[in-house]
Amino acid sequence: MEASEVQHSLPPQDYPTLAGLPTEPQALFDWLRAQVPSGKGDNARRDAVSYAVIKSMLRENVLPSSVKATLLRVLALIPGVTQSTDPVDFDGRPAIAVGMVQDRWRHEDILLDPTTHEFRGCRTVVVKDHTTPEGGRLQEGDVEVELIRVTGKIVDGPGQTS
Structure with missing residues (x-):
């Protein structure tokens, strides 16, 4: 994925970054997990943050339809x-x-x-x-x-x- 020229935060909110997100579920899930700094309880924490980020992205953004569909598919990959x-x-x-x-x-x-x-x-x-x-x-x-x-x-x- 190419980085947007707009500085983004988590969750990304600028359209260029959103439009550039992976549209393959495992790739987007891996990208989400990689955004969370490592620390205690890495996988469980990364999964919880990934879920929260997806919820926020769906709630707060106008998303390209391919990204929205991929986000919904990523939810099925998150344990719990x-x-x-x-x-x-x-x-x-x-x-x-x-x-x-x-x-x-x-x-x-x-x-x-x-x-x-x-x-x-x-x-x-x-x-x-x-x-x-x-x-x-x-x-x-x-x-x-x-x-x-x-x-x-x-x-x-x-x-x-x-």
Whole structure:
């Protein structure tokens, strides 16, 4: 992969970098893992970060369709990622939830349209009672975060909605 001339961070957000990402699932998974500095628990940490980066890329970017499709295929390569077709999103629409337990106490889901596989949103559900660093208590079953994308459009300029 050629590096974009735009300095990128993780996750990449500039279109030239996004468009230049590998479109073969194993190659993109290897690229994601290589972005995480080595350290304690390398593979598990790299897998968790790879999942979080994919979630962020789907949530925050306009992606080339080939890259979006590859990101969804990479999710199947990450150990610990599960899929459920039972959930509904906050608006009551059916969804496919592709998720992973993070930090041993929360389950993060990427919510996808069951027909088009378009990003619908994401949510985090507490799977083990947890106390936050600030002293807040989260109980198993609590929905910590839920984000739903109602619509998205590309427009010609700032302030336009259609």
